[in-house]
Amino acid sequence: MRTFDRLAELQSLVGAPLGTSEWVLIEQTRIDRFAAATEDHQWIHTDAERAAAGPFGATIAHGFLTLSLLPVFFQTAFAVADTRMGINYGLNRVRFTAPVPVGSRVRAHMRLLAYEPIAGGAQLTVEATVEREGADKPVCVAVSLTRRYL
Template identity: 55%
Template sequence: MPERLSFAGLPGLVGAEVAVSGWFTVGQDRVDAFAEATEDRQWIHTDPARCARESPFRAPVAHGFLTLSLLPAMLESALVIEGMRMGLNYGLNKVRFPAPLPAGSRVRGRWTLGAAEPIEGGLQLTWDVTVDSEGGTRPVCAAEFLVRAYA
């Protein structure tokens, strides 16, 4: 069940973890579809047999950008902002992929509001998001995700 927050109350939540998404499965089928969509078919992502022989991970790993592309869906599954008419992806600041994400894993995002700065008609929200894999010891992604939110 997503957290429910008020648009007007967002500035008061800066520095707080406000939501955790549900789990998203990143199966080999999703990795392969992403490889086709982006034309990034590097064997480390798409060839389980070769990965078993040659990769230090012994299995295919998801593209870092695939993990990153799940951020909007994770945020939407985790949070409803009442009074927000529309939100736009404004970009990213820092992005890191501290650990590989083996195909077949489940991931979820932890959302901390880093900033809520006024803009014309709304707020620019800086979300500090950490993406964890189920059973992992380190995050698979850490990023500052910028959203322009309009009331």
């Protein structure tokens, strides 16, 4: 994990990488729990037998499950020591560019696209490119807006 002492340091890093998260394992129990929480029980996610004969050869994670991992990706990619909290402000763009088969490991590369001072802190626009271990193509690319407060 990359650590910055002060939030203001990030202002000069627009366009630069902020860090890379730790790997997260996508096991069937995680997929099933996500399906239960969202009531999205489509067979490509939850029916291992049917999915084995389907287009991906196994169950796959929901795209929104991959997206929901952004907080853990942020937490393990970089830290800013002088901030007391951060909040999700929104998303500008999200694309699910490849499937995430069960048993995969994923992680995110974070790149700072914009830094905007706000009252009490800064709004960061960060591109998160989520990769699957061993794959050539990213599985998700999302532009996330977060607010960090001093």
